[in-house]
Amino acid sequence: MKRRKVLLGGLGFASLLTTVACGGGQSANNQGADSKTLTMLTSPDYPPYGFYETSGGGRKIVGFDIDIANYIAKELGYQLRVQESDFNGLIPALQANRADFVMAGMTPTDERKKNVDFSNIYFQAQNTIVALKGSNLVKAENLAGKRVGVQLGSIQEGDLKKIAEKVQGIQVKTLNRVPEIIQEIKAKRIDAAIIEDTVVRGFTQANPDLEYNVIPSEGPSGSAIAFPKGSQRVAQFNQVLDKMKASGELDRLAKQWFSASVPASPAASPSPTK
Ligand code: ARG
Secondary structure, three states, X not given: OOOEEEOOOHHHHHHHOOOOOXXXXXXXXXXXXXXXXXXXXXXXXXXXXXXXXXXXXOOEEEOHHHHHHHHHHHHOOOEEEEEEXXXXXXXXXXXOOOOOEEOOOOOOOHHHHOOEEEEEEEEOOOEEEEEEXXXXXXXXXXXXXXXXXXXXXXXXXXXXXXXXXXXXXXXXXXXXXXHHHHHHHHOOOXXXXXXXXXXXXXXXXXXXXXXXXXXXXXXXXXXXXXEEOOOOHHHHHHHHHHHHHHHOHHHHHXXXXXXXXXXXXXXXXXXXXX
């Protein structure tokens, strides 16, 4: 099987922290801009859904989400433009109509549904506790007294806060990007993190000093495409998603990305200072 080599490190990552879109623009208000282009916003810190591929000298956002988006855009007769934001900024950006849709392994929650609309779910995931090998953190109760990382604005942040109401002494540490969280564990600045299995698998393959254990979800799970409230594209996108499910295209992409993608160690990333 062909292995994809992916670097989430170095300069590329540093400049990510300043975050404005690729493609040079101030973020696009699409209305009336280019009617043949759909603008997708993502948080490319989430391999294999969306991340920077820097092998081969380029620097390009790739992944499962990007392939699905490209497929849908093509089916609907559009070009796709991909722009980026921190995860926490994705929903506000949709609310401000700065993109046509968001794909970022995002889970449709009731809270988010107050502000955006979602497609049907296109992929499932479960929460895990990830920690240094030998930590043996297999269930929520084991997090008592531990420093635990989660991504800012993610459902994992909410889930961890719920766990912390039941389990004593958890110190919640929110970080902006998933590779930073991995880095914090490796540097022993946190004891564990809650990250989805679909993403943590690649990170633990690339970092054999880490282990993970699946835990029950505290709420909804899985990924869906988000749109500005009232967007007429929801139905169109669902139609193409249905077609991709029926034809096996979605399975093919899932196989391609979730069994073959191994992110390299994020050790080259700058250490977060938070
Ligand atoms: N599924 C989780 C959520 O919706 C985590 C998604 C994180 N995505 C990312 N691109 N970092 O909150």
